[in-house]
Each structure stands twice: as structure tokens, then as C-alpha cells.
Amino acid sequence: MxxxxxxxxxxxxxxxxxxxxxxxxxxxxxxxxxxxxxxxxxxxxxxxxxxxxxxxxxxxxxxxxxxxxxxxxxxxxxxxxxxxxxxxxxxxxxxxxxxxxxxxxxxxxxxxxxxxxxxxxxxxxxxxxxADASRIYGLELEHILSPDKINFLVYNDTLIEEHIMGIPGDVFIKTLLADCTEIEKSQIAKEFVKFNERCMIRLLGDMRSYNYVIVPTHDFDHVVYKIRAIDFDQQCYEGNFKVYRPQFFKENYPMVKLVKDKLQNSSIEQYKDEERAVLAKRIHSAENRIKRLLQIMGDDVIAPEEHLKQLQLELYRYTNDLNFKKAKSMGNIMSAAFEFITRNFKNANLFKTGF
Structure with missing residues (x-):
């Protein structure tokens, strides 16, 4: 790691x-x-x-x-x-x-x-x-692109957010993960790969274990686990690309270890491909709404200039996509990321997360 x-x-x-x-x-x-x-x-x-x-x-x-x-x-x-x-x-x-x-x-x-x-x-x-503009962009992107909808309201400089139910990730890792069955652990590992990919592509940062929840759902004779972000403060703010990849936080090491122990590389690539494909379809299905949001975001300032320049360079080195290098704002970087994923989601070798 x-x-x-x-x-x-x-x-x-x-x-x-x-x-x-x-x-x-x-x-x-x-x-x-x-x-x-x-x-x-x-x-x-x-x-x-x-x-x-x-x-x-x-x-x-x-x-x-x-x-x-x-x-x-x-x-x-x-x-x-x-x-x-x-x-x-x-x-x-x-x-x-x-x-x-x-x-x-x-x-x-x-x-x-x-x-x-x-x-x-x-x-x-x-x-x-x-109320904070970057947090609102994060909430909107979560509502449009994640598997779950989220409700919030704004009044002047005040933000009202609904509660997202689930077990805090740090609590789950500390008290419940060890007691999960081997099949459940494999399923949690799969979900963490998808969650990691989703956060990275949409540039949602600081997903340490206390900033997401584990949501168990009983389905016939087994429990299905999902992972949901609950903190959207670090949407497109940091310049360090690793901030947008949950796998690199020490608080998530037990989850990363679970992925390495339970999933073969071919399975990891498959789950990343699946998540990219789903994101590409959601981007396409909400094209007009996302286009409008990204236009506003592209004209807005939601990060220091030095963060923008660092992230531009790191994403360009990571993808060799010139659109990242040309971006003039964090909103432009987000647009470039969405264009990249919709253009290339069929290619399983793109956007590797390096587990």
C-alpha cells in the first residue's frame, strides 16, 4: 500500500x-x-x-x-x-x-x-x-451518479441534508467485519472496489472509513452490503489525486487487505469495468442535467489555483488525456473525467486503481 x-x-x-x-x-x-x-x-x-x-x-x-x-x-x-x-x-x-x-x-x-x-x-x-458550493456540487453528483438518491435543501447560506442511514465504516471495520462470513467478506471486497472506482472517477475526496457507511440489506438467506459516502466536503478540492482514491487511506487498510485476500486481479478488473459502465450510462441518461451542472461548476472557483494545477498534471500523467491538461477549473477537470469515462468505459485497462 x-x-x-x-x-x-x-x-x-x-x-x-x-x-x-x-x-x-x-x-x-x-x-x-x-x-x-x-x-x-x-x-x-x-x-x-x-x-x-x-x-x-x-x-x-x-x-x-x-x-x-x-x-x-x-x-x-x-x-x-x-x-x-x-x-x-x-x-x-x-x-x-x-x-x-x-x-x-x-x-x-x-x-x-x-x-x-x-x-x-x-x-x-x-x-x-x-452552505458550501463544493459540497453542493458533491451532493448533486452523488444524487445523479450514485446508486442512491440523496435529498437536500439550501436556504441562502444554510444547507439542510437528510441523514444517510448505515453503519459508520470505522465502526463496521472495528466491530463487525471479523464476524462476517467468507462469502460476505468477498461481497464487501467487491463493493469496496466499486466504491473506490466511483469516488476516483467523480473526484470525491477524503473517503476515510468514518466518511462512509456500510448498508446491510437482508435478501432471502443472505445479507448484501453496500457502501455509501456520507461526507461531500472534499468534492474537487484537493490537488493530490490520491485523496480521491479511498484505497490509500490507512483507515481503509482492512478493506484493502480484504480485496487482496478475497479477489483475484481478473475479478477486480471486472468490477471496475462494471462500475465504469454503470457510471457512463448514468452520465448519458442525465446528460442535460449534468451538462448544466458542469457548466456552472466550470465557471466557479472551488479550489486554490495550486490545487488545480497539481491535479491537472497528476491526471494527465495518469491518463495521457490532454483534456485534463487544458482544464481551467475544477469543473473543467470534472467534465474531462466524464468525457474520458464515457469515451473509454468499454476498455477494461483504463482508470486502473492499482490494488
Whole structure:
């Protein structure tokens, strides 16, 4: 396994430009309910949140004065109804905001909202963060190109994301992977190869084990595992190409070892080919939407110039495709990557991930 990619600086938040706002409005991504991330920062106190093993989760549970809490609760319930029932206000009387947690680590410092249906005690979460253009591009690309759809809303400089259910990758690796059957391990290895390929092609970075989840699904007499990204902060930002390849992070070494132990090289190439083919078909089927998004992205600035130049050079050396060298923005690099994959997805020797 090669040396781990290094990310030296905290990623800044990039503003949403007018063209991106128009795109979000066109595809019903704008919130009709006014909500500001900064309003939630005005909490009057907090307590630490511990997990079932009494270990500090690094989240804090925040509380507000009585007047502000009533207004905040009503707004959050309206946001929930927008995310899950198209803004139907009739359900508000059946909802309760059980908790508002604030994350004290990471780049986006999100609020996690727990909303419960008082009729049956079912509950779900969603997150409120500072809106960031590169994260929004990442969410849109995930929605269009991944096997799973994702729901989010934007209000001015505030981003609302639905919760993606699954077992955090680091927790799964630490507590559950060893107990999987040999067949399940082979299936997980296959999924990691596909996940690695998908992240690399669409330039979604920093997929360390705590930035994705494992989703088990019971199917007849066995369990099928899928891998889903849950953090889209590092979309087209870093210049180091390795950042976009999950296999190079030390946190993912158990998964990489699983691939080497369970899959032959021919199988690895087959699964990469399958993922490239599926991505090429999704790009083709959503051609107009992706073309519009990449045009906006191509005119936007979502990374420092030095990152752009480094990634241009590394991708050109990797593929010998001059389109990467000619790219003038991270959006142009993304366009070049999609053109490359749609042009060459039938060739099993392209975009090798080097397991």
C-alpha cells in the first residue's frame, strides 16, 4: 500500500453563485422555509453526548432559552416536512424535536436534528450546515451518479441534508467485519472496489472509513452490503489525486487487505469495468442535467489555483488525456473525467486503481 495522501489545510467554505442558485431552484433544491445556520449557534448551554459505551462522541447536545426554542422547533418541524412530505404542514402536530446536537469536530461543524413522530415513536435525523458550493456540487453528483438518491435543501447560506442511514465504516471495520462470513467478506471486497472506482472517477475526496457507511440489506438467506459516502466536503478540492482514491487511506487498510485476500486481479478488473459502465450510462441518461451542472461548476472557483494545477498534471500523467491538461477549473477537470469515462468505459485497462 502506497503512502497515505496528506491534506495539510482546512478547506474553506465557497459561496454559492447566482448560476448555481438558479440551478438549485430549477431542481427544487431551495427551501421555502427560512432557516439560518447562525441562528442555531445562539444556544445558551450544552452537555456532552456519550455513546452506549459511555465514550465521548465529540457531539454536544445544545439547548436554548424558552422563547427561542419554540420558534426554532417550529422551523425545524417545517424543514422536516419539506424534506419528507413536500411541505405538508398537517403533520406538524404529530412531530417533536427531541434533540439538537452540535458537532465540535470536522470541517462543516453541523447541527444534527432528531425529529420524532409522537404517534409511533419513529424518528429520523437531518443536518444543518453552512452552505458550501463544493459540497453542493458533491451532493448533486452523488444524487445523479450514485446508486442512491440523496435529498437536500439550501436556504441562502444554510444547507439542510437528510441523514444517510448505515453503519459508520470505522465502526463496521472495528466491530463487525471479523464476524462476517467468507462469502460476505468477498461481497464487501467487491463493493469496496466499486466504491473506490466511483469516488476516483467523480473526484470525491477524503473517503476515510468514518466518511462512509456500510448498508446491510437482508435478501432471502443472505445479507448484501453496500457502501455509501456520507461526507461531500472534499468534492474537487484537493490537488493530490490520491485523496480521491479511498484505497490509500490507512483507515481503509482492512478493506484493502480484504480485496487482496478475497479477489483475484481478473475479478477486480471486472468490477471496475462494471462500475465504469454503470457510471457512463448514468452520465448519458442525465446528460442535460449534468451538462448544466458542469457548466456552472466550470465557471466557479472551488479550489486554490495550486490545487488545480497539481491535479491537472497528476491526471494527465495518469491518463495521457490532454483534456485534463487544458482544464481551467475544477469543473473543467470534472467534465474531462466524464468525457474520458464515457469515451473509454468499454476498455477494461483504463482508470486502473492499482490494488
Amino acid at each position: 502506497s503512502s497515505e495522501p496528506v491534506m495539510l489545510f482546512k478547506k474553506p467554505s465557497y459561496p454559492i453563485n447566482k448560476s448555481l442558485l438558479e440551478y438549485l431552484e430549477r431542481f427544487d433544491r431551495l427551501s421555502k422555509v427560512s432557516i439560518f445556520y447562525d441562528d442555531l449557534l445562539r444556544f445558551s448551554g450544552s452537555v456532552n453526548v456519550y455513546d452506549k459505551n459511555d465514550e465521548d462522541t465529540l457531539w454536544i447536545r445544545v439547548y436554548y432559552n424558552e422563547f427561542e426554542r419554540q420558534e426554532i422547533d417550529l422551523t425545524l418541524k417545517k424543514i422536516y416536512s419539506l424534506l419528507h412530505s413536500d411541505g405538508n404542514l398537517g403533520i406538524l402536530k404529530f412531530l417533536n424535536v427531541d434533540s439538537i446536537d452540535y458537532c465540535t469536530f470536522g470541517n462543516s461543524k453541523p447541527f444534527r436534528i432528531k425529529v420524532r413522530n409522537i404517534l409511533n415513536d419513529n424518528y429520523t435525523h437531518f443536518y444543518i450546515k453552512k
